[in-house]
Structure formats: C-alpha cells, structure tokens
Amino acid sequence: MNILEMKNLTKCFGGLTAVGNVDFGVPKGIISGLIGPNGAGKTTIFNLITGVYKVTDGKILFKDNDITNKEPYLISGQGITRTFQNIRLFKKLTVYENVLIACHSNGNYNLLESVLRLPRCRKQEKQLKQKADDLLEIMGLKDRKDLIANNLPYGLQRRLEIARALALNPELLLLDEPAAGMNPDETAQLMTLISDIRPKFDLSVLIIDHHMDLVMGICEKIMVLNFGCKLAEGTPQDIQNNPKVIEAYLGVEG
Amino acid sequence: MDLYYIQGILMLAGINLMSVLGLSLLTGFTGMFSFGHAGFMAIGGYTSAMMTVNYGWPFIPALLMGALTAALMSALIGKLTLNLKGDYFCIATLGFGEAIRLVLDNVQYFGGARGWPGIPNYTNFTNVLIINIIAIIILANIIRSRQGRNMIAVREEELASQIVGINVFKYKLISLMISAAYAGIAGGLMAHYMTFLQPKMFSLVKSTELTIIVIFGGLGSISGSVLGALVLTSLPEILRSFSNWRLVIYGLSVIVIMISRPEGLMGGYELTPSSMKKLFTRMRSKKGNLPKSMEGGDTL
Ligand SMILES: Nc1ncnc2c1ncn2[C@@H]1O[C@H](COP(=O)(O)OP(=O)(O)OP(=O)(O)O)[C@@H](O)[C@H]1O
Numbered sequence: 406m407n408i409l410e411m412k413n414l415t416k417c418f419g420g421l422t423a424v425g426n427v428d429f430g431v432p433k434g435i436i437s438g439l440i441g442p443n444g445a446g447k448t449t450i451f452n453l454i455t456g457v458y459k460v461t462d463g464k465i466l467f468k469d470n471d472i473t474n475k476e477p478y479l480i481s482g483q484g485i486t487r488t489f490q491n492i493r494l495f496k497k498l499t500v501y502e503n504v505l506i507a508c509h510s511n512g513n514y515n516l517l518e519s520v521l522r523l524p525r526c527r528k529q530e531k532q533l534k535q536k537a538d539d540l541l542e543i544m545g546l547k548d549r550k551d552l553i554a555n556n557l558p559y560g561l562q563r564r565l566e567i568a569r570a571l572a573l574n575p576e577l578l579l580l581d582e583p584a585a586g587m588n589p590d591e592t593a594q595l596m597t598l599i600s601d602i603r604p605k606f607d608l609s610v611l612i613i614d615h616h617m618d619l620v621m622g623i624c625e626k627i628m629v630l631n632f633g634c635k636l637a638e639g640t641p642q643d644i645q646n647n648p649k650v651i652e653a654y655l656g657v658e659g
Numbered sequence: 660m661d662l663y664y665i666q667g668i669l670m671l672a673g674i675n676l677m678s679v680l681g682l683s684l685l686t687g688f689t690g691m692f693s694f695g696h697a698g699f700m701a702i703g704g705y706t707s708a709m710m711t712v713n714y715g716w717p718f719i720p721a722l723l724m725g726a727l728t729a730a731l732m733s734a735l736i737g738k739l740t741l742n743l744k745g746d747y748f749c750i751a752t753l754g755f756g757e758a759i760r761l762v763l764d765n766v767q768y769f770g771g772a773r774g775w776p777g778i779p780n781y782t783n784f785t786n787v788l789i790i791n792i793i794a795i796i797i798l799a800n801i802i803r804s805r806q807g808r809n810m811i812a813v814r815e816e817e818l819a820s821q822i823v824g825i826n827v828f829k830y831k832l833i834s835l836m837i838s839a840a841y842a843g844i845a846g847g848l849m850a851h852y853m854t855f856l857q858p859k860m861f862s863l864v865k866s867t868e869l870t871i872i873v874i875f876g877g878l879g880s881i882s883g884s885v886l887g888a889l890v891l892t893s894l895p896e897i898l899r900s901f902s903n904w905r906l907v908i909y910g911l912s913v914i915v916i917m918i919s920r921p922e923g924l925m926g927g928y929e930l931t932p933s934s935m936k937k938l939f940t941r942m943r944s945k946k947g948n949l950p951k952s953m954e955g956g957d958t959l
C-alpha cells in the first residue's frame with residue numbers, strides 16, 4: 406500500500422519544466438529513495454509535496470486525501486515533515502528550543518490559558534518539555550541540549566534537523582540529502598540511525614541522496630529522476646542493472 | 660529634584676514603556692518592524708478619551724475599549740499586508756501612522772489639528788505602575804508559552820516554522836494585535852495624563868522613538884525594553900537644564916550604545932530572579948565574565 410501518491414505531477418518555472426508528469430508511489434512502512442543527477446528536480450518534488458511550491462499540474466494524495474497546494478503548515482499537520490538540503494534550523498536558538506518548538510503540535514492550550522498560566526497550560530508545557538527531552542535522548546543530543554544550534558558540528562546539525570522532524574509525530578519523513586557533507590564514518594552512522602528510527606517511530610521514509618552506497622544499502626524501492634522526468638523505478642537491483650540509469654549517470658551516448 | 664518631579668518622569672517612562680512592551684513583542688520577538696505604532700497609540704488615546712468624556716465611562720473600561728479598537732485596526736492592516744513578502748508590512752504601518760494623524764487633523768469632532776482639551780486627569784502614578792506590572796507579567800507568560808515560542812520561531816526562520824506546523828500568518832497577526840492593544844492602552848494613559856490630545860503628538864517621530872527604545876534595550880528581551888524605556892525617557896528630562904544640548908546627548912548616547920553593544924543593552928538576555936541568582940554566584944566564585952551568566956534559560 407502506498408502512503409503517498411503522486412499523479413502526473415508537473416512543476417514549471419517559467420519555461421523550465423523542473424518536474425514533468427511524474428507518477429510515483431511511496432510505499433507505507435519502508436524506506437524509499439529518490440535519486441538523479443544534479444538539477445533533476447528531486448528537491449522540487451519535496452517542495453511540491455510539502456506545499457512550499459505550488460503545483461503546476463497533477464495531484465498529490467496522502468493517505469488517499471488530496472493535499473495538492475495546501476499550505477505547508479497544514480501538510481505538516483497531516484503527518485508529513487522533511488529536512489532541507491541546506492539545513493534550516495532555528496540557528497540562533499538552542500538545540501533544546503529547536504526540538505521543543507516542533508513539539509508544539511502535541512499541545513493545544515490557547516492564548517488565554519498562556520496569559521493566565523492556567524493549569525492546562527502548565528500541565529501541557531511539562532509534557533512538551535518531557536517529549537523534547539526524550540527525543541534529544543534518543544537522538545543522542547542530550548549532552549548538547551543548551552548549545553546554540555549554529556554552533557553544533559555539521560553532522561549533528563543534520564541529526565538535530567531529523568530530531569526536530571520527529572517531534573511532529575510524522576507518518577512520512579522526507580530527507581533531502583541527509584548525508585551531504587558527511588565523511589564515510591558519519592554516513593554509516595546516519596544509515597544506522599535512519600534504519601533504527603524507521604520502525605521505532607513507525608515511519609515511512611523517502612530519501613534523496615547522492616551517496617549510492619547509502620541509497621542502495623537502506624532503500625527497498627528507488628525512483629530515478631532525470632531532467633524532471635521519471636527514468637526508472639524499482640528495487641535497488643533493478644535500478645543498478647537498468648541501462649537507462651547507467652546511461653544517465655555516466656552520460657554514455659545511446 | 661523633588662519627588663513630584665521624579666514621579667512625573669517615571670509616569671512618562673511608564674506610559675512609553677507600555678507601548679514599548681507591545682512593540683517589543685512585535686519587533687523583538689516576532690521580528691517585524693513597525694513605524695506606525697504612534698498611530699495605534701492615537702487610536703487608543705482618542706477612543707478612550709471619547710469614552711470618558713462623551714460617554715462618562717470609568718477609566719479602566721475606557722482604556723480597554725481603546726486597546727480593543729487599536730487591536731481591531733491592526734487586524735485590518737495585518738490581514739491586508741502580512742501575507743505580502745518583504746518590507747510591505749513595514750511600509751504599510753508607516754503609511755497607516757501618517758494617515759491616522761492626517762485623518763485626526765480633520766475630524767472636528769475631536770478638535771481637529773488644534774487639539775482636544777479638557778480630558779479628565781485619571782492617570783496617576785499608581786495605576787501606571789500597576790498596569791505596567793500586569794503588562795509585563797502577561798508578556799512574560801506569552802513568551803514562555805507555545806504561542807510565544809512560535810513567534811520566536813517565525814522571527815528566526817519562516818520556512819522552517821511552516822514545516823514544523825506553525826501558521827506563520829496567524830502568529831504574526833496575533834503578535835501585531837497584542838502589540839497594538841498595548842499601544843492603545845499607552846495612548847489612553849497618555850490622554851488622561853496630559854488631559855489634552857493633539858494629532859501631532861502621534862507623529863512618525865514618536866513611532867521611531869519607540870522602535871529606537873526597543874532596539875536600544877535589546878531585541879528579544881523584556882527587561883531590555885523596560886530598561887530602555889526608563890533610560891531613554893528620563894534622559895531628555897534629566898538633561899533639560901542643558902537645553903539645546905540635551906537632544907544631542909540623547910542621540911550620542913544611543914549611538915554609543917549601538918556601537919559598543921550592537922545587540923542592545925540586554926540583547927537576548929533577561930533579568931529574572933533566577934538569572935540574577937546565577938549572576939551573583941558566578942560573581943562570587945569568579946570575578947568577571949558577567950554577561951554570559953545572565954543567560955535567560957527562563958525565556959523559553
Ligand atoms: N525556485 C526556483 N525558481 C526557478 N527555478 C528553480 C527553482 N527551484 C528549482 N529550480 C530549477 O529546477 C531544476 C530542478 O532543481 P532541484 O533543486 O529540484 O534539483 P535537484 O534534483 O534537487 O538537484 P541537486 O541534486 O543539485 O539538489 C533546476 O534546474 C533548478 O534550477
């Protein structure tokens with residue numbers, strides 16, 4: 406069963422078709438991959454799914470609900486979150502505050518209750534803070550809780566962005582090049598982390614990455630994108646043996 | 660300097676502080692600049708004066724009416740401009756502030772440009788003090804709640820805020836409305852302190868002064884705003900004997916602070932009982948290294 410379904414998805418920037426007529430389903434409960442050369446339109450697809458860009462044509466269905474062109478905060482509320490290719494943390498806030506803010510969707514006390522600091526506000530605040538603490542513990546960031554996010558080493562910033570995404574209790578997690586700029590050691594750690602959190606948080610995951618070992622290692626299904634169009638789709642073996650994919654990546658004349 | 664004189668200065672500072680607190684939420688915590696806050700003060704001032712003078716309302720309900728009217732007006736402006744990218748909001752507030760002044764210049768019902776004398780003198784030291792304390796408590800409670808942290812998130816990074824489920828437009832609007840309500844109350848306090856209203860009291864200069872105080876005190880710090888309002892309101896008064904030089908000294912001191920501490924007096928730090936305690940223990944154990952220990956772990 407697919408948790409997310411893209412139907413004939415198209416995005417044009419002026420004359421440039423960044424994504425053209427893509428049909429793709431993201432299966433529930435596994436890790437899938439989205440690969441393709443630079444400028445293929447991978448990040449654009451994430452931006453379309455999360456409502457950051459408006460769709461030119463086509464449809465996006467999440468759990469059979471049409472989420473095409475909804476506001477990003479509503480899509481996030483439905484259970485889809487993401488990380489960014491160029492990390493977007495709340496840079497000047499602490500590690501803890503980054504996660505705590507993302508926990509907010511777990512609370513619903515209103516402004517009046519905040520102003521008067523009523524019991525429901527105090528109780529929920531405690532729960533939110535507990536949840537943020539738990540997440541930092543799981544993600545191994547607890548000892549850096551009070552550090553300013555921008556001062557974290559690069560690899561940990563990526564990790565924090567994943568922690569922040571998990572705070573929203575997502576069902577679908579979109580990771581845009583989570584291993585970018587990491588050394589092989591860190592990449593291996595990240596692979597373990599992603600494979601661990603998938604069952605722990607009952608997630609479906611879609612990863613964009615250029616590290617073929619990472620993608621082939623943990624993804625059960627892969628889609629290849631080239632110049633905005635779907636080139637191939639299938640298991641890692643299918644993809645590795647697909648002549649069209651090899652051609653696109655090596656640039657061999659057909 | 661007699662007590663009466665000092666009380667007068669403190670009242671002026673308190674009235675200023677009221678609108679500075681509101682602006683602090685908008686600029687310091689939500690990251691939006693407004694150059695029309697004097698306009699919201701004007702709305703609050705004229706509305707509350709109308710309630711006490713023409714309808715015989717008691718002071719507090721009249722103040723609240725002024726706050727409500729200012730908040731509703733800000734909601735209208737917010738609805739129209741907060742969705743626009745870039746600096747449109749800032750420019751819109753500037754236009755709004757000037758428009759309000761020009762309209763009031765021509766409404767004879769309120770005395771027009773000549774002004775409106777004979778407003779009852781209801782503002783006193785006690786009610787300014789109490790209102791400001793309540794305002795500070797409310798603001799602090801908002802800042803350390805999920806709504807306040809959402810505003811801070813919006814200030815830091817709008818796209819990331821959206822992705823973690825924050826309705827950016829809504830939180831900007833809430834921040835603006837609370838901010839305008841505070842300015843409205845300040846306007847009402849001012850009307851019933853001066854016992855006289857004139858549109859030119861609410862010019863762009865006034866709006867700019869409020870923004871300067873917030874930046875001077877430090878963006879994202881309530882205690883900074885309080886300190887800023889106290890210092891920058893009393894400074895010109897204390898320097899009054901220097902006549903023409905006082906505004907030069909005022910300007911110079913703002914410039915000196917901004918050069919030596921670009922983040923403002925308190926920049927992001929809060930003076931709370933617990934941060935004071937931390938500061939003192941740090942001072943006793945090791946002399947020096949002061950600012951770091953004032954870190955407001957309590958702001959969030
Ligand atoms: N906001 C935009 N305005 C105009 N063109 C854009 C915009 N965003 C992306 N594009 C274009 O769309 C195409 C696809 O870009 P996209 O970022 O999706 O590629 P990508 O597959 O993520 O590449 P990379 O591997 O380098 O991250 C590129 O040609 C890019 O220049």
Ligand SMILES: [Mg+2]
Pocket residue numbers: 447448449490
């Ligand atoms: Mg990309």
